[in-house]
Amino acid sequence: MPENPPDGSNGPEWTNDPDLASRRFGGTVMWATDELFAEKENLVNPWPPRHQPETFGPKGQVYDGWETRRRREPGDDAAVVRLGLPGIVSGVVVDTAFFKGNYPPAVSVDACALDGYPGPEEVAAADWVPLVTRAPVAGHTRALFPIEGAAADRRFTHVRLTMHPDGGVARLHVHGSPVPDPRLLDTDALDLAALENGGRIVGCSDMFYSAPDNMLAPGLAAHQAEGWETARRRDDGNDWAVVRLAGAGVVRFADLDTSNLRGNAPGWAALRGCDTGSADPAEPGSWFDLLPRTRLQPDTRHRFVLPERREVTHVRLDIFPDGGMARLRLFGGLTERGRAELTRRFRESSAGPTG
Numbered sequence: 001m002p003e004n005p006p007d008g009s010n011g012p013e014w015t016n017d018p019d020l021a022s023r024r025f026g027g028t029v030m031w032a033t034d035e036l037f038a039e040k041e042n043l044v045n046p047w048p049p050r051h052q053p054e055t056f057g058p059k060g061q062v063y064d065g066w067e068t069r070r071r072r073e074p075g076d077d078a079a080v081v082r083l084g085l086p087g088i089v090s091g092v093v094v095d096t097a098f099f100k101g102n103y104p105p106a107v108s109v110d111a112c113a114l115d116g117y118p119g120p121e122e123v124a125a126a127d128w129v130p131l132v133t134r135a136p137v138a139g140h141t142r143a144l145f146p147i148e149g150a151a152a153d154r155r156f157t158h159v160r161l162t163m164h165p166d167g168g169v170a171r172l173h174v175h176g177s178p179v180p181d182p183r184l185l186d187t188d189a190l191d192l193a194a195l196e197n198g199g200r201i202v203g204c205s206d207m208f209y210s211a212p213d214n215m216l217a218p219g220l221a222a223h224q225a226e227g228w229e230t231a232r233r234r235d236d237g238n239d240w241a242v243v244r245l246a247g248a249g250v251v252r253f254a255d256l257d258t259s260n261l262r263g264n265a266p267g268w269a270a271l272r273g274c275d276t277g278s279a280d281p282a283e284p285g286s287w288f289d290l291l292p293r294t295r296l297q298p299d300t301r302h303r304f305v306l307p308e309r310r311e312v313t314h315v316r317l318d319i320f321p322d323g324g325m326a327r328l329r330l331f332g333g334l335t336e337r338g339r340a341e342l343t344r345r346f347r348e349s350s351a352g353p354t355g
């Protein structure tokens with residue numbers, strides 16, 4: 001049986017991994033057996049499900065989710081999602097928020113890995129691997145399914161949600177670690193911090209209002225909550241976040257974007273780098289300056305040239321004293337070592353029946 005916490009805030013660790021299916025990262029619902037009551041696209045909406053009772057359209061009550069008609073013949077309803085960020089899946093959330101008399105009694109989730117840009121028919125013909133075998137779900141509940149076994153080490157590009165037999169689901173979240181195709185990262189103008197290239201936040205001082213992984217999302221932040229925001233500090237310290245880069249590389253330019261932070265932009269910021277392949281990050285002196293403490297402006301995209309040419313695996317952003325950052329971009333190129341590590345990870349997670 002899935003775990004059913006009352007909401008997502010105190011969920012297990014894997015629920016903090018990026019949602020690889022989210023529309024925010026370019027996830028799309030490319031096919032469904034039916035969507036008479038509510039559009040399949042809602043499954044990957046990046047906002048929490050909303051509901052206004054007694055809002056009737058020509059087809060019935062309006063829901064912020066995917067809802068099929070009541071089946072009168074045998075069979076099941078399914079929807080196929082192309083992940084915005086292909087990767088290794090740590091867990092799946094099937095959220096039936098506000099579906100109380102029309103939720104599916106059971107669901108299953110399968111995944112596959114395909115190269116290129118396949119259409120719905122090619123995806124349907126793929127070798128599908130079970131992520132969640134048919135499991136009962138309740139109405140108006142977030143059902144959490146951690147992924148275990150061989151599927152937990154595999155890179156996937158698409159998932160299929162099946163409702164047994166029909167009904168409505170508000171959201172499908174597919175949490176995990178992005179694993180990019182290294183053939184697409186062979187450039188010196190690569191954002192080594194980007195989630196889509198495999199960058200991740202591995203530590204931070206504070207994420208009271210919003211998480212620092214947001215800084216690594218694609219595109220510009222539409223508003224304050226789409227970036228990283230800390231609480232007001234009332235001590236002498238400063239806030240910070242550490243990025244594990246896509247792979248070992250040399251960072252040549254940094255974008256520090258304070259867009260939408262007007263009354264809460266940091267006054268100053270600094271960047272330091274560390275190569276964990278040759279130094280212990282816990283040792284003093286293992287971190288060296290990439291950008292010295294530099295004054296920032298509110299609501300501004302700052303771009304800096306970084307003169308340091310040493311190889312780094314991790315970059316630490318310090319903001320003084322607090323505030324946040326809409327986006328952090330660290331442009332440069334992978335070194336031979338970085339490229340070799342990424343290629344190994346891609347190969348290992350692509351092996352198997354769908355590889």
Ligand SMILES: NC(=O)NC(NC(N)=O)C(=O)[O-]
Pocket residue numbers: 037059060061062063067070101102
């Ligand atoms: N969207 C709907 O109107 N769905 C259904 N009905 C209500 N009231 O939600 C249903 O499943 O028959």
